[in-house]
Amino acid sequence: MSGDIIPRDAVPPPRDGFVAAVEAIYDAAAVPERWPQALQEIADSFGDVGAIMIYQREDGGFGSICSPRLEAAQRDYEVGEWWRQDVRFSRSIERGAIARHDAVTDRDIASPEEMRTLPFYTQFLRGHGLGWFGGVGISPDPRVSVALSIQRSDQKQAWTEEELDRLSRIGRHVENALRLGIRLINAEASQLALSDALARVGVGVFLLAGDARVLFANPAGQALLGDGLVVAHGRLTARSETAREALQARIAEAAFGDAVARSGPPQPVLVPHPQRDGFLAVHILPVRPAGGGPVETLLAETVAIAVVTSSEADAPADPALVRDLFGLTLAEARLAALVGAGRPPREAGEQLGITEATARTTLKRVFQKTGTTRQSELTALLARMVVR
Structure with a gap:
């Protein structure tokens, strides 16, 4: 196992990488295979080893994606059945429910004595050169639970409250990107052209140019247009003045705002939807396509993706x-x-x-x-x- 240990100099030193991490997150929103690198960017922004994202659907199905530098440890976790002794996993839901913040770390899960003696800490984690973790729960879909966890080297100190706060802010961007991304993952989008994959997801998706022109709308998005959200003169807008102004501001920020502005807290635009006696939630994802593949060709003029979800009568709130x-x-x-x-x-x-x-x-x-x-x-x- 010594070949899997993370050398002290294998992890980049801490840097101001929050903005770079946010941009990597949105780069992965429409391209699921980019999530491992996005997770690595997130870990790098803290100067840590790697990150893993675990998601579980309401029907019991689940999956995980990890960054490259955690692949060996993740294989050992699964093959060696360390998940059976993972107190982080077994206690996180119960302990997280009483935590005062969204982000948690080992001190919220285990006692100092347990961290010194439990095999999960002394054998598995230390065997891979790993120490403290920071984790945050996110909710990109009411029917899907996601946990983002960042793992640091055993040479680093415990997570500070400031770091956990920053992790919570990163988590909001992952959640926003996964509004589309988790549905593409579930639709096995890597096997399809992006336009075909977007046609299969169960939420409205609009690819937008900088002036809010609609470059592409999937069938679910077209079905949501009506007396609340509309396409006027080829542009996505809303009939409500408040919603219209908010939507214009979000799209303009995605199109023309600098990287720092785009890394601010994401907020949906709520559009009244009288036809359904409810509202539509419009989530704006900034897009910066790079490269020359088929995805980039489809997204060539796209500066933002609008993901639109509809309220459901008699369903629990989002x-x-x-x-x-x-x-x-x-x-x-x-x-x-x-x-x-x-x-x-x-x-x-x-x-x-x-x-x-x-x-x-x-x-x-x-x-x-x-x-x-x-x-x-x-x-x-x-x-x-x-x-x-």
Whole structure:
């Protein structure tokens, strides 16, 4: 196993790579095979070894993508069945539900004594020259849970609160890019031309030029056009003045903003959709195609991709939107979405993989942050905001 150990000088020194990481994330949004390199850029921005992204669908299906420098450790993790002893994995959902922030690290998962004695730490991690991790949960789709984890060398100190905050901000961009990316991964887009893959995804997708001209719209996107979101004079816009101005600003930022501006916190544009008694959430992904392959040819004039999702009647709220609107953690938002849709705390906890006691503790924080005191008030609040 010594051949798999990460030398101290194999990891680049810390650098101001946040912007570069964000650009790599959006480069991968429409090209799933670029995710390993994007994950490496994320790890490099912290001066760490590598990163891994694990996703699980509502139907139980799951998968993972890791950066190149973690491939050997990931193979050992699977072949050696270290996942059976991975306390990070087994405890992350329960411990993450009570954490005050979205990003967590080993001190939120295990005691110092456990980190000194458990075989997962002493044999697996140290055997690969690995130490502390930082992880963050993200929600690109209400039916898909994703965890982004960054692994650092055993020669580095523990994660600081500032680093965990930066990881949370990186996670928001990964979430935004995965609004499209996770659906392309599920559609096995690498086997298809991009236009064919986009036609198969279940959300609206519009490829936009700098002046908001629609260069391509998939069938799902065309079906969402109507009295809320429209194409006028060939440009994507909205009938509501507030939504129209916000949409124009997001597209202009993607087209003409500098790299620093594009790396700011991504926010969706909510477009009223009276036909469905709800709204459309428009997520703008900046695009900077490079190279001369077929994907780049299709994206030649594209500066932004608009991913449009529709609210669903009687469905739980989108946790990511609940989080952003009410300042919750993602774990709190996931619970709020289920409880707000009428699930009892015990049932909601079971669905999320946490105990009833943890669910009730988390729900108290949700009530405090949303200014509600009981489940019926939370349900009414989410219904009034039409956050579905």
